[in-house]
Amino acid sequence: MAGFGLPNFGQLTEAFKKAQQIQQNAQKLQEELEIMEIEGANNDNRAKIWMSGNQKPLRIEIDQTLLSEDKTIIEKAILDAMKSAHEASTSTMKERMEDLTGGFKLNLPGMGDEN
Template identity: 35%
Template sequence: MADFLGMMKQAAELQSKMKALQEELDHVEVEGLAGGGLVSVRMTAKMDVKAVKIDASLMKPEEREIVEDLVVTALGDAKRKAEAAMQEKMSALTGGLKLPPGFGLG
């Protein structure tokens, strides 16, 4: 029974740490770049887009499709970086224990 109580205590501690991690992820920001930095996207590790910046040199009607492609690329870059930041934080919390996708996130 002592083992079970110890496991319950560990589970409660992990739940508390997960909640703190969720709050921390709101403040971790990454920047995705495309076109050699002509387009940048800033987002949180929870994938909330905070800003999109487009260099003035791209603001020509004939460059519209290029700009659209660069925004998509920058968003993808930021998403990969956000996922990596979240994975790094989760790994630190769980001591490298692999948790099922979405466990405790949301």
Template identity: 35%
Template sequence: MQNLYETVKKAQMVVQVEAVRVQKELAAAEFDGYCEGELIKVTLSGNQQPVRTEITEAAMELGPEKLSLLVTEAYKDAHQKSVQAMKERMSNLAQSLGMPQGLSEGLK
């Protein structure tokens, strides 16, 4: 029984170390999102923190309401890409640790 306990403790440590590694990778990664026509580019980190927003002169000429919509569209695109990358990395982590398929699906 003691061996089982030690094995479980070691497995927990491996999972924690690998999860921290993946989180650090994601925090350092950047994901660009664009609005239609690529008039605006929003960059988010892998943990969905805003990094920068680039707005073209052409976007500025569209007026504040349209500009707001385009910024939101670009932000949503960057967010979706960042979340998808996180899901893929967490799923890969679960698979590399030999977690059952159903359990790794829960990480998405």
């Protein structure tokens, strides 16, 4: 009863095996992302923030000279460092997921190019 446009059983089995391998590798990747420390900094490196590969904030470092600045300058420096760390963390996660899936587009929420 072939000819209905369905893949043969061997192709289907192979697809399931590949999906299972991707799932196992995804779990391993999640663990790796969790322990990564990705640094972001403002433009003069006086504010630094580290995030995990899963965008979990880990720590912050403020240069002593920044603390003598005006409040708005300090806030902007911290925000810029946070944006930098988040962008680097998100890019790292996206690249690692693309490596994992061999470029296969999963279209996961929060992983697209839209802002």
